[in-house]
Each structure stands twice: as structure tokens, then as C-alpha cells.
Amino acid sequence: xxxxxxxxxxxxxxxxxxxxxxxxxxxxxxxxxxxxxxxxxxxxxxxxxxxxxxxxxxxxxxxxxxxxxxxxxxxxxxxxxxxxxxxxxxxxxxxxxxxxxxxxxxxxxxxxxxxxxxxxxxxxxxxxxxxxxxxxxxxxxxxxxxxxxxxxxxxxxxxxxxxxxxxxxxxxxxxxxxxxxxxxxxxxxxxxxxxxxxxxxxxxxxxxxxxxxxxxxxxxxxxxxxx
Ligand code: G3P
Ligand code: CA
Numbered sequence: 001x002x003x004x005x006x007x008x009x010x011x012x013x014x015x016x017x018x019x020x021x022x023x024x025x026x027x028x029x030x031x032x033x034x035x036x037x038x039x040x041x042x043x044x045x046x047x048x049x050x051x052x053x054x055x056x057x058x059x060x061x062x063x064x065x066x067x068x069x070x071x072x073x074x075x076x077x078x079x080x081x082x083x084x085x086x087x088x089x090x091x092x093x094x095x096x097x098x099x100x101x102x103x104x105x106x107x108x109x110x111x112x113x114x115x116x117x118x119x120x121x122x123x124x125x126x127x128x129x130x131x132x133x134x135x136x137x138x139x140x141x142x143x144x145x146x147x148x149x150x151x152x153x154x155x156x157x158x159x160x161x162x163x164x165x166x167x168x169x170x171x172x173x174x175x176x177x178x179x180x181x182x183x184x185x186x187x188x189x190x191x192x193x194x195x196x197x198x199x200x201x202x203x204x205x206x207x208x209x210x211x212x213x214x215x216x217x218x219x220x221x222x223x224x225x226x227x
Contacts, residue, residue, distance in 0.1 A: 003219065004029060015048065016046045035047060049062075088113065101134065131172075150169075150170045151196060152173050172193055196217070
């Protein structure tokens with residue numbers, strides 16, 4: 001089963017920062033998960049929300065801020081908001097990376113960035129995974145023809161979601177943990193998709209989802225969830 005550090009190790013370090021990714025890696029996760037938006041100057045930055053308000057000492061929409069303005073912010077304990085390139089430079093090839101497309105249209109610059117990193121390396125499943133709640137982002141990414149492994153995140157309209165994931169040739173679906181049951185697991189299996197569930201932060205949920213036979217869990221605390 002894949003252990004995936006959610007926003008790095010969000011319970012142990014400021015989320016979506018280099019410190020958080022290093023912490024997750026030190027705790028031997030198989031993959032780190034991170035969220036991306038595009039800033040006003042076109043770079044891809046690693047942040048969960050549409051604004052910098054909750055996670056930094058600044059305010060405003062990511063899409064209105066330049067990279068230099070964003071890099072001046074404190075994302076917690078003196079950490080900066082990373083760029084996707086910065087994360088890829090350090091972690092790609094050392095730990096699996098799950099990039100979640102948050103911002104509208106982020107598939108395009110992400111596809112461009114990945115082209116560079118994949119030039120000499122065909123990713124094995126588990127090395128790289130691009131996911132989203134947004135069908136359009138994944139559809140448009142798949143249209144780029146780069147053969148990037150994809151995961152569709154499910155939190156409602158489960159039937160339609162599974163159909164969509166099959167249609168785009170996704171590797172995995174990522175149901176919210178309370179959606180999981182035997183029937184869903186059987187349906188996903190019959191489609192040949194992997195199941196990665198979020199966000200599992202305690203032993204009770206860990207037991208429930210492992211009993212159902214999921215292929216991976218996202219957790220804020222890789223230390224708490226020890227195998
Ligand atoms: O990809 C799983 C999970 O990260 C989705 O929820 O809000 O934490 O990005 P969120
Ligand atoms: Ca996420």
C-alpha cells in the first residue's frame with residue numbers, strides 16, 4: 001500500500017513547503033502530494049488555496065501576485081511557497097510526486113514543466129501522478145498526449161466519476177475516505193483502477209480502509225500511520 005504524504009507532512013510542518021516535503025520523505029513516504037496554482041507571472045506555485053491568506057503572512061489571490069511577491073511571503077516557520085520546478089528539482093526521482101491541479105488552466109503550464117522533467121525518463125506508476133477534482137483539467141492534460149499518469153479525485157457523483165476516470169485512462173481514483181465501501185471497491189477493481197483515499201489521520205480509519213483493500217492512503221501524519 002502506498003503511503004502518501006498529504007501536502008507533505010501537513011500535521012508536522014507548514015503544509016506544501018520544502019520543510020513539509022523533506023519531513024514526509026524522512027518518514028519514508030512513497031509519494032508526496034502537493035497542490036498547485038499559477039501566479040500572475042505564469043509560474044506554477046505550490047499552495048492549496050486560491051489566496052495566500054490562510055497559509056502565509058500575506059493576503060490576496062495567487063493569480064494576482066507575481067512570483068517575486070509570492071516568494072517574499074512567510075509560509076510558516078520562515079518557509080517560502082515553493083515553485084513546482086523547485087520541488088521537482090529536489091524530489092523528482094527520489095520520491096513519488098502527486099501534483100494536484102487546483103487552479104483553472106493549470107494543466108497547461110504543469111504539462112510544459114513535466115515535459116522538461118520527463119524528457120529522459122518515462123515515469124513508472126508511483127513516480128509521478130497528476131490529479132484533480134476538476135474533470136476539465138485532466139481531460140485537457142490528457143489531450144496534450146504526454147502520457148502522464150492521472151488520478152481523478154472523487155467526493156461526489158461517484159458513478160459519473162468512475163466512468164470519467166475510465167474514459168480518460170486514469171491510473172487511479174481518489175475517493176474521500178467516507179465514500180469507500182465494498183461495492184465501490186468492487187466497481188473500481190472491475191475498471192482496473194487503483195484506489196488512493198484521503199485523508200487518513202488515525203488508526204481507526206487506517207484499519208477501515210486497509211480492510212477494504214485500498215492501494216494507498218493520503219495522510220497528514222506519516223508518523224502516526226505506521227505499518
Ligand atoms: O488529493 C487528495 C486531497 O488532497 C484532496 O483534498 O482539499 O486536501 O486538496 P485537498
Ligand atoms: Ca490536495
